[in-house]
Amino acid sequence: MATEADEAKKPNFSFGVIADIQYANADNGYNDTRTKRRYYRNSLHLLRSAVMEWNEEPITPSFILQLGDVIDGCNSQLKSSKDALQVVIDEFTKCTSPMHHIWGNHEFYNFDRELLHKSALNSKHLGKMESSVKTQSNPDDHEAFYGYHFSPFPKFRFIITDSYDLSVLGRKYSSKKHHDSMEKLKTYNKNEDFNSSKGLTGLDKRFVAFNGGFSQEQLDWLNKVLTFSDNNREKVTIAAHVPIHPNSTNSQGVAWNYDEILSVLHAHTSVVCFLPGHDHDGGYHLDDHGIHHLTFEGVIETSPGSQAFGTMYVYNDRMILGGRGRIQDRILRYKQI
Template identity: 55%
Template sequence: MDDCPEPTPLFTFGVIADIQYADIDDGYNYSRTRRRYYRSSLQLLRNAQESWSESAVKPEFILQLGDIIDGFNKGRGASDRALDTVLRELSCGPVEVHHVWGNHEFYNFSRSALLRSKLNSTPTTDGSPSGGQAAGDIYAYHFSPFPGFTFVVLDAYDVSLLGREESSEEYQEALSLIRQYNNNEDLNCPPDTEGVLRRFTMFNGGLSKEQLDWLDSVLSSADEKQEKVTIVSHLPVHPYSTDPICLAWNYDEVLAIIRSHSSVVCFMAGHDHDGGYHQDKNTGVHHLTLEGVIETPPDDNAFGTVSVYENRMVLKGNGRIRDRVFVFPGRHSDADHGAK
């Protein structure tokens, strides 16, 4: 059986997270415990692009899971230049890129600027947004690369101190929320506690009720069509798939929605540069947190290619990213029988 050739996938896609490019010397993370390779992250992106371009089966699209450039660019007046540099590298490939927004996007740009930028990858029809996106200035949408499969891009900083004007109602509501748990003068310092409450920092955010209702509606439609849904976000939502300090503020509400729908098969995120993985015992949904390019040494790699089949997704990792097989939960055909 081991000699049987792998069947042709229905489609493939690439994944990469936390490039955080800046044209500056190497440095360290916020707590100065991890080295960051700001310039060489561009070469690691180039390695990924070359691999995808030379692959026998070309990816249908690329998922860029957020933090495409580093916040240090802002103070140097280099935000636009750095973004152009990375996007030029990404445009060398033959396929579309779906961009997720992370905290470093908001360190560099306002929400309104991001919505007008090339980092807004909401699918368009005849030059106008398609019907697959959330309302207002929420950056969330869904797309279908192949019949029976849907991908949902979430806006994990819809509720946040980042990207919002301090005078805005959204900013004040987010400030009120974080102050319930974090009394530090510097809100990038986590609360002095253990466990999931450490997530209430300024570099995280959450999803508004409006976005949660939209997600619930999208998944209900996918349930009815018996589609397989992969959700992507910069922030992880399962506490066993990441360090608790990297979780979305209202991860529990997102998890509750996911657990109430039979269509979801996988949740992919970035943000935690160490990566992580957990399969939800209740639902069988796979929660993958991708290792970050920014803390990957220049002689290594951090990207993956996912091949999608009828009953599973196969991740072929490169460098720090390990190979994984995500067998789809059996809830699609067995949901009516109470199977897990």
């Protein structure tokens, strides 16, 4: 018979996290600087293994956060984008937990926003709407940001954000957001190739085409959701593809307007964690407002025989990450309000 102490050890719920799978039916390659090996086919095996482990856990994860870049951009050149995506989706469907998908730069190397909205990577239907929080709900408005929120357990909320809302990727050339994003890049990056940070120093290295940012529209929406969560005394975890704290990643991997979204987050008491991918080396920082910025290591640069995923166990006072392979175990304690 379970005692009170036993019950206290049980989490309220758990969820899985995986980032940067970047599958392609291609031979192993390297990153742009040829410093890191990329295992395109093996990434599918690691995803399959992760799904099997999540399915076998004693407590079934309430959901899985897939932090973006499920297939690699090279699929576009190989004319295999749709086939590669279907292969990955077939593995996801074997998971007994629902999948929340985030869009990264590699999604936009393969598809435009209209196609993504119609694809299995649109998990917005898993979001729940509260009458007190007005959110963008028109799926046919492809200029609108991709974002939603949901509450898997009382007093806990998760917000899916779009760190390519401002971007030159996936946007029609005629759109205002593409124009504004191009102007921002031109202001800071004088290279012919906007994916190059040559000549840029410090945090200016973030102004490259494979990064993006958050529009004012999205920041206003996020502010409204967080105000609701503050008033409801919820604990909020925010997920995105691109990191927003310079100390949680390298200087080239930060969102363009990281300072603006940090200002929004720091104005609210409810935020406890920010979960991105994008930086395959991972990273971690606890900021001075008590928010955990935990960047997940990428599957694509994980060698055969290792792993790169985790399960987060959520308690009233902390989250405990059970990592596999390159993902280390962590205890993320909530700030005291």
